[in-house]
Amino acid sequence: METTDFPDPGKEWKENATKRFAGPFIGKDFDRVNVDPVLLAHAAPYCGFTLKEFYTQPKLGARAVIWAHEAYDLIPVVHWWPTIHVWSQELGTEFEWRTNSDPMVKKRAIKGPEDVERLEVPDAAEIKKTGKTFLAFKECFDYVAKNYPDWLVPLYYGFQIETNAAELLGSEDFLVWTYKEKDLAHKLIRKALDTSLNACQAIVETYGGALIVTGAALAGTDLLPNDKIKEFGVDYCRELVKGALRRGAGPQVWYHLCGNHAKDWELWEEVPFTPFTVFQVGYKGRQPFPLTDLIKKYGRKATIMGNVDTKVVHSGTSKEVYEMQRDQILVGLDNPNGFISGCACELPANAPSANITAMVRAANDVGRFNKR
Amino acid sequence: MTEKEILKGLSDSVVSGDDSQCKIWAQKAIDSGMSAYRAIMEGCGAGMAVCSDRYEKGEMYVPEILMSARAMYGAIDLLKPHIEKDAGGEAEGTCVICVVEGDVHDIGKNLVRIMVGASGVNMVDLGRDVTIEEIVKKAKETKAELVSLSTLMTTTMPGMKKTIEQLQSAGIRDKVKVMIGGAPITQQFADKIGADATGPDAREAVRIAERLIKQLRSK
Numbered sequence: 010m011e012t013t014d015f016p017d018p019g020k021e022w023k024e025n026a027t028k029r030f031a032g033p034f035i036g037k038d039f040d041r042v043n044v045d046p047v048l049l050a051h052a053a054p055y056c057g058f059t060l061k062e063f064y065t066q067p068k069l070g071a072r073a074v075i076w077a078h079e080a081y082d083l084i085p086v087v088h089w090w091p092t093i094h095v096w097s098q099e100l101g102t103e104f105e106w107r108t109n110s111d112p113m114v115k116k117r118a119i120k121g122p123e124d125v126e127r128l129e130v131p132d133a134a135e136i137k138k139t140g141k142t143f144l145a146f147k148e149c150f151d152y153v154a155k156n157y158p159d160w161l162v163p164l165y166y167g168f169q170i171e172t173n174a175a176e177l178l179g180s181e182d183f184l185v186w187t188y189k190e191k192d193l194a195h196k197l198i199r200k201a202l203d204t205s206l207n208a209c210q211a212i213v214e215t216y217g218g219a220l221i222v223t224g225a226a227l228a229g230t231d232l233l234p235n236d237k238i239k240e241f242g243v244d245y246c247r248e249l250v251k252g253a254l255r256r257g258a259g260p261q262v263w264y265h266l267c268g269n270h271a272k273d274w275e276l277w278e279e280v281p282f283t284p285f286t287v288f289q290v291g292y293k294g295r296q297p298f299p300l301t302d303l304i305k306k307y308g309r310k311a312t313i314m315g316n317v318d319t320k321v322v323h324s325g326t327s328k329e330v331y332e333m334q335r336d337q338i339l340v341g342l343d344n345p346n347g348f349i350s351g352c353a354c355e356l357p358a359n360a361p362s363a364n365i366t367a368m369v370r371a372a373n374d375v376g377r378f379n380k381r
Numbered sequence: 382m383t384e385k386e387i388l389k390g391l392s393d394s395v396v397s398g399d400d401s402q403c404k405i406w407a408q409k410a411i412d413s414g415m416s417a418y419r420a421i422m423e424g425c426g427a428g429m430a431v432c433s434d435r436y437e438k439g440e441m442y443v444p445e446i447l448m449s450a451r452a453m454y455g456a457i458d459l460l461k462p463h464i465e466k467d468a469g470g471e472a473e474g475t476c477v478i479c480v481v482e483g484d485v486h487d488i489g490k491n492l493v494r495i496m497v498g499a500s501g502v503n504m505v506d507l508g509r510d511v512t513i514e515e516i517v518k519k520a521k522e523t524k525a526e527l528v529s530l531s532t533l534m535t536t537t538m539p540g541m542k543k544t545i546e547q548l549q550s551a552g553i554r555d556k557v558k559v560m561i562g563g564a565p566i567t568q569q570f571a572d573k574i575g576a577d578a579t580g581p582d583a584r585e586a587v588r589i590a591e592r593l594i595k596q597l598r599s600k
Contacts, residue, residue, distance in 0.1 A: 109536060111536055184444040232442065268564065295581050320566075325567075358536050
């Protein structure tokens, strides 16, 4: 499949979707609530090619994401990334891309404590020249800028910095380090953070202000107690966002707290909230995090996003998805700073198309502003 | 030094995740001539049971469990060669456990291995990114009563269904119970692919494993 195998994006659809997308941030509702299930690799099976092609062919990946967003009537933003483990290739991690799996770590950047010191953080100039993650994003952004300039929203995936650091070593060893080798764990996160912020600088210097995407995954209730989540998650996330803003990224920030945050979700009030902040928490235990709690705590300073159970979008029926999305929208629309409906996590690549359609249908049925 | 003191030393060092102390106590057990199997089960195993209990109550977290498990395995490595000399000591069944092909996220799988293993089941850990052929082959070889499959990724969930189909084709489906787990797994999915059980976490896995083995043996 080629990038030229798709029809040109519809102009009228794009105009309307842009107005709809801007609504929560400018306080001006357009027609209905946005639907953003965080559609990334789903674009591949949806358009008939493999996950490997999606991750390794940025132009094709981006083009398919554009088409899928329009076809489903989602938001006019190109989500694309080469791997969830952003910037770890810049520190020596090697990946393996298989036909229909997500990218897998083939070789870790470090093997043990003795390797932490020798990890060299590349500066922005070096990242621009040789950074594998950066060059993949560049191929995507350059393609979109050249062919679909009004779709280009440069993204800086700062992402879950504690998780990225853990990927350099291996999650299990890293978790043990947070207890037994705290200094080493901090050193490793520091190197991951500095690399990530240098990558941010490289993106900003090349494309201007970029949406900051960040959050936490390992730093969550399933794995760590709150004092460790603060020490290894919240504090570094705060530093990452402040650092990114200082480098010219933002002001849009999207926080995605991945997985179960039943006990730590209130700790995150310490991270910076810009006037254009989207806040999303995946789960409370095994259930999607209740929007009512999020609205109460964060609704005055952020646009709230979520929160249809991703497991249901993957394995449930369209009726179940429709009803869940309907119920979430009815709660979410009351958020004073706006609401974006979506899943609790990235849309599963192999989720049935019918279930995404069900989400949009529910938005059309109960998420229209003129019916409220 | 009494056996009771040695068992307590083993148990306490497992609970505190002190791997060097745990090895010292294991060596003391060997030197004292006590049953190595007893040292593992009533020393290390008892310590891991305390950890499991505290984990369930939210008093211990995953890194501490991992540290305790590492301490326990260090001691078991020392004690294992001495088990043959002992009489008795049969495991409560055998479980082949792995992360399915295409996925390398193994923290959940390792927790299940640790917890279910501590309850007395012989865990045959095939690791992560394991092919269906390997799983079926090992289940046959070890005459496993349980196969425990884990994944964090939705893209690799179909591998669980195919594994169950292959166990069927290999003619051993009625001799083995299949439990599946991982963040994206629902009861609905487990039912749909014909798995025997799923649960939300490693704590529940212990109860499920016990129940499934009982079911299989009562047939």
